[in-house]
Amino acid sequence: MTAVITVPSSLNDLSFEQVLDQMAEQPTDARVIVDARHCTFASPYGLTALLTLAQTRTAKPTLLPPEDQDKSSYWARVGFFAHAEDLYDIQGAVPRQRAPKESGYLLEITPIVKSDDVHTVVERIRDKATEILTEKLHLVSRATMGFTMTLSEACQNIVEHAGRGGWLAVQVYKYRERLHGRLAVVIAVCDAGVGFRRSLESSPRRPLTDRWDDRIALEAAVINGVSRFPEAGRGQGLKGIRGYVHRWEGKLSVRSGTARVAVVPKWDDDLALRENLAPFPGAQLQITIPEKVA
Amino acid sequence: MMRIDVGAVLRHSANHPYANLVTRTTGAAVRKCIEEEIAAVASGTVVTLDFTHIVMMDYSCADEVVAQLLLDLERRGDDASSLVFHGITDAHLEAIEDVAVHHGLALVVHFADGAARLVGSVSDDERTVWQCVHARGPAAAEEVARDVARDAADVLLVLQALYTRRLLRRDGFTYAPIGVVA
Numbered sequence: 001m002t003a004v005i006t007v008p009s010s011l012n013d014l015s016f017e018q019v020l021d022q023m024a025e026q027p028t029d030a031r032v033i034v035d036a037r038h039c040t041f042a043s044p045y046g047l048t049a050l051l052t053l054a055q056t057r058t059a060k061p062t063l064l065p066p067e068d069q070d071k072s073s074y075w076a077r078v079g080f081f082a083h084a085e086d087l088y089d090i091q092g093a094v095p096r097q098r099a100p101k102e103s104g105y106l107l108e109i110t111p112i113v114k115s116d117d118v119h120t121v122v123e124r125i126r127d128k129a130t131e132i133l134t135e136k137l138h139l140v141s142r143a144t145m146g147f148t149m150t151l152s153e154a155c156q157n158i159v160e161h162a163g164r165g166g167w168l169a170v171q172v173y174k175y176r177e178r179l180h181g182r183l184a185v186v187i188a189v190c191d192a193g194v195g196f197r198r199s200l201e202s203s204p205r206r207p208l209t210d211r212w213d214d215r216i217a218l219e220a221a222v223i224n225g226v227s228r229f230p231e232a233g234r235g236q237g238l239k240g241i242r243g244y245v246h247r248w249e250g251k252l253s254v255r256s257g258t259a260r261v262a263v264v265p266k267w268d269d270d271l272a273l274r275e276n277l278a279p280f281p282g283a284q285l286q287i288t289i290p291e292k293v294a
Numbered sequence: 295m296m297r298i299d300v301g302a303v304l305r306h307s308a309n310h311p312y313a314n315l316v317t318r319t320t321g322a323a324v325r326k327c328i329e330e331e332i333a334a335v336a337s338g339t340v341v342t343l344d345f346t347h348i349v350m351m352d353y354s355c356a357d358e359v360v361a362q363l364l365l366d367l368e369r370r371g372d373d374a375s376s377l378v379f380h381g382i383t384d385a386h387l388e389a390i391e392d393v394a395v396h397h398g399l400a401l402v403v404h405f406a407d408g409a410a411r412l413v414g415s416v417s418d419d420e421r422t423v424w425q426c427v428h429a430r431g432p433a434a435a436e437e438v439a440r441d442v443a444r445d446a447a448d449v450l451l452v453l454q455a456l457y458t459r460r461l462l463r464r465d466g467f468t469y470a471p472i473g474v475v476a
Contacts, residue, residue, distance in 0.1 A: 115319040122314045126349070145350050145385040152316040152352040160318065236393060240353040243392075 002062075007036040011046030013188075013253060013286050014270075017277060019053065024278035033062040034088070040071055044169035044188035045286045047080050047109060051167050054087035055192040056281050063088035069095075078169065079108040106132060106170040106185065113165035118155045121168060122148055129185075132172055136183055137291040139248060146244045147185070147289065153237035154189045154285055161228065162193025162282060175290070178268055183291040192282040196221050196256040203228040205235075214257030215275050222254050222261050241287065250289040256282065265290075295340045295473070296331070297380075300359070301347025303327045315351040321358025328363060337373040340463070340473045346381030346406065356389035357396075364399045367460065376460040378473025380404040387413070402461055402472060410471070412461060419444075420461075423452045427462055432470035 005022045008015040019034075026032055034050070036042075042050075054061055063084060066072045075081060076095040084090060107125050112118065129151075130144040151170070158166040172185045197217035200206050205226050209216060220226040222242065227235035238254075245252040245263055253262040253270070260274040267290065304312055307323040315321065332341055343363075345351070351359075360379070367374040382390070382403040394401060394414030404410050412424045426441045427433060435453055439446040453469045456462040462469045 115317045116310075118317045119308070119310065119312050119314070119320065122316050122350070123312060126314065142384050142388075146388060148314070148350055149316075149352040149389060152314075153354065156317055156352075156354060232397065234357075236353045236357055236396060240389070240392060 002031040002033055004033045004035050005061075007034060007039045007050070009038050010041045011036075011039055011050075012041075012043040013045040013049075013255075013284070016046055016049050019050075020278035020280050023053065028056065029058045031059050031061075032057070033064060035064045037064045037067045039066050040068060042071075042075065044105075044109075044171045044186055045190070045284065047075065047078065048167035048169050048188045048190040049284055051080070051083055051087060051109070052190040052192045052282060052284065053280075054084070055164070060087070060089050063090045065090060065092060065094050077108075078105050078171075079110070083109055083111065083167070106172055107168065109167055109169045111165055112155045112158045112168050112189070112191075115156075115159050118152055118159060121155060122152050125151065125170065129170075132185065133289075136172065137185060137289065139289075139292050143248055143289075146247070150241050150244045150287060151187060153241055154187060154287065156237060157283065157285070158189065158191045158193065161196075161199045162191040164191065164193045164282075166191025166193065166282070179290050182293065185289050187287040188285070190282070190284040192280075195282050196254075199228045200226060204230050214259035215261075215273065218254060218256055218259050218261045222252075245287060245289070248289050248292075250287060252288075253286045255280070255284040295342065296335050297342045297344055298328055298331055299344050299347065300324065300328070301345070304348065313347065313349040315348050315355040315359065317352070318354040318358055321355035324355070325359050325362055328359070329366070332363075332375055335375060337375065339375045340378060341375050342378045342380045342404075342473050344380045345383075345386055348381075348386065350385045351389050353389045353392060356386075356393045360390050360401065361393040361397050361399060364394075364401060365397060368399075374460070376463065376472050378402050378404060380473070381406055390414075400459055400461055404473070416461075419448075419452050420456055423449060424456055424461060427453075427456075427469055428471045432465065432468045434467045435469070438469070 003026050008018050073095045081094045126148050129147055133139045133144045167190050169188050174181055175184050197214045200217050207220050222238050225235035225239035249265050251265050251268055258277045258279050262270050262272055264270045264272055303324050307327050382405055391413055398415045400414035400416045403413050422442055426438050435450040436446045439449040457464045463472045
């Protein structure tokens with residue numbers, strides 16, 4: 001029997017959990033239909049996580065794209081369908097990808113597999129990021145360098161630790177509720193690799209504790225800068241990301257396995273820790289840097 | 295004195311016209327090239343690493359290039375070369391400071407406008423004495439002690455510590471800034 005997984009109308013990092021809750025009941029080789037027909041909003045996290053989701057399945061899932069032509073066109077513009085074609089059996093015609101002029105995306109959905117991909121992304125995004133962060137988000141120029149560093153380190157986690165390729169997308173949009181209409185730049189980096197627990201499992205720097213699960217592994221890596229590598233200089237990337245996010249009053253969330261930790265700013269009311277979530281391989285990271293107000 | 299253009303090393307080792315020093319793989323490749331160049335010079339040489347053509351550097355590269363080179367010199371002991379980091383901007387400084395503090399290292403950086411700064415893990419006394427020597431030029435411990443209004447014996451210990459960490463050079467009884475770029 002084929003299971004239908006319903007994509008919520010608004011797909012973001014939190015509502016994606018509804019997708020995973022439904023998927024948790026399905027063995028990886030079960031046939032599933034991912035029904036996004038009624039999805040009217042998808043964040044960079046939502047779209048990259050949908051691609052990641054398909055990577056976790058041994059049987060190619062079927063995708064029903066948004067019925068609304070505007071939404072479907074938008075997904076095409078940001079490169080979703082171009083990548084989804086290899087991962088999903090897409091039912092029905094979808095628009096072709098065109099130049100992403102009006103998508104609001106600083107960087108359309110981009111596969112990250114090797115070190116060179118990180119270089120390419122950094123070289124591509126730097127000037128545009130500088131312009132948007134200084135002119136639209138009113139951040140000082142120092143923040144733009146930190147932004148590119150943050151992006152680089154976030155992508156390197158895939159290259160160094162995931163064991164398989166992942167996805168990156170960067171978008172600027174208005175946060176109507178949380179930030180009262182302020183702009184924010186959002187980085188989403190998702191992979192379906194080994195995840196933090198397995199990555200750290202054999203590390204000599206792993207915390208000595210009776211309890212070893214996704215939550216402990218996430219806290220060790222994200223909060224305490226523990227890396228699977230024994231060298232003292234490792235693990236600085238996530239620590240640097242956390243510092244950058246804190247400095248510019250941003251938000252960081254990292255999900256891996258069955259847990260999710262978040263560095264939550266004053267403007268948000270997310271939980272710092274979520275446990276016992278539906279299992280999802282790899283690591284999924286989201287960074288939000290808000291517009292600065294006087 | 296020897297000068298290494300880190301931008302040129304990056305382009306050569308990556309085989310691409312990259313201007314940003316990012317990813318640990320690239321950092322390790324760049325460091326290996328620099329190590330080969332340093333190995334070819336006489337011990338005690340001041341090597342200037344010129345970052346003028348590096349737009350941005352991430353934490354991983356700061357660790358691979360800056361910290362690992364300094365740690366290697368520390369391991370090699372007294373006869374090793376000294377490193378000075380030239381052409382540093384705000385786009386490099388954050389990552390450099392973070393990794394230096396993490397490893398308990400200190401380094402001398404020269405900004406594009408010619409200003410120099412001691413960066414990383416240093417005590418207040420070390421910073422004060424280093425700034426004094428940098429401002430006045432070669433000086434004996436007694437002269438520095440007068441300038442900073444401290445006991446000469448105490449200042450001598452600090453000067454010696456800065457010399458051992460390759461943050462100053464020593465010529466007989468005088469201590470001088472390293473890698474002053476004309």
